[in-house]
Amino acid sequence: MIYTVILPAAGSGKRMGAGKNKLFLELHNIPILIHTLRVFDRDPNCEQIVLAVKKEEQMFIEQLLNEYSITKVVAIAEGGNERQHSVYAALKEVTSKGIILVHDAARPFIHQEIIQQLVGAAIATGAAVAAVRAKDTMKKVENGIIQETVDRESLWIIQTPQAFQYTLLEKAERLAEVENFLGTDEAMLVERLGERVHIVESTYDNVKMTTGEDLLYGEAILNKREQEEQ
Ligand code: C5P
Numbered sequence: 122m123i124y125t126v127i128l129p130a131a132g133s134g135k136r137m138g139a140g141k142n143k144l145f146l147e148l149h150n151i152p153i154l155i156h157t158l159r160v161f162d163r164d165p166n167c168e169q170i171v172l173a174v175k176k177e178e179q180m181f182i183e184q185l186l187n188e189y190s191i192t193k194v195v196a197i198a199e200g201g202n203e204r205q206h207s208v209y210a211a212l213k214e215v216t217s218k219g220i221i222l223v224h225d226a227a228r229p230f231i232h233q234e235i236i237q238q239l240v241g242a243a244i245a246t247g248a249a250v251a252a253v254r255a256k257d258t259m260k261k262v263e264n265g266i267i268q269e270t271v272d273r274e275s276l277w278i279i280q281t282p283q284a285f286q287y288t289l290l291e292k293a294e295r296l297a298e299v300e301n302f303l304g305t306d307e308a309m310l311v312e313r314l315g316e317r318v319h320i321v322e323s324t325y326d327n328v329k330m331t332t333g334e335d336l337l338y339g340e341a342i343l344n345k346r347e348q349e350e351q
Contacts (some may be wrong), residue, residue, distance in 0.1 A: 126282070129226060130172055131178075142175070143207060161193065170191075171195060175200055182197070186250070196211040197256045205310070209298065218287040239321050248290075248313060
């Protein structure tokens with residue numbers, strides 16, 4: 122079940138407040154970006170990796186790829202101001218037009234089994250995304266006042282990877298661009314086409330490194346995984 126992965130890595134990471142691209146911050150002395158790249162570089166089913174990066178960071182990232190012997194990056198696209206633009210730029214570089222995964226470069230802990238389930242579901246149905254159940258009570262709030270308690274049973278927190286058949290994702294990205302629509306994830310662009318997007322239940326440790334506390338959590342996940350390997 123071969124696939125290509127797009128890793129958008131062109132964010133500024135303002136919420137991390139690190140003063141630089143958060144993907145260059147290190148967990149266990151290895152940049153977050155490399156942790157994520159390694160997952161796919163080591164997966165025999167991953168055929169190609171396409172990155173989207175900021176122009177001014179491309180040279181540094183190429184050095185990192187070299188230093189950490191990452192071999193599957195076949196193209197590096199120039200990222201845009203919005204994540205969606207970065208993903209579309211990368212998609213235009215894809216040459217293997219089967220199953221495409223889009224995965225935040227800032228999510229280094231994705232499990233191999235989830236990736237395989239997503240690829241399988243995308244082959245069977247066209248589109249599937251990783252998600253976890255909402256754990257907390259969820260309420261709709263307006264101007265600081267609770268409007269309603271939303272039934273938690275039907276609420277899922279959406280993560281990446283998001284997996285699609287190439288033609289479906291390409292159509293969704295193209296139409297979004299033509300219609301000047303900006304979504305918060307790729308599934309949203311596919312949903313607009315009236316297509317079904319399926320859920321693959323993921324794990325809570327597939328966390329996106331967004332704020333400082335996430336780094337502490339990230340170190341703890343790596344500690345646990347190292348202990349398990351011993
Ligand atoms: O900012 P956030 O963590 O939500 O971004 C998710 C992923 O999208 C990150 O890996 C980030 O580098 C990437 N991104 C991008 N281009 C942008 C904004 C974010 O490639 N313009």
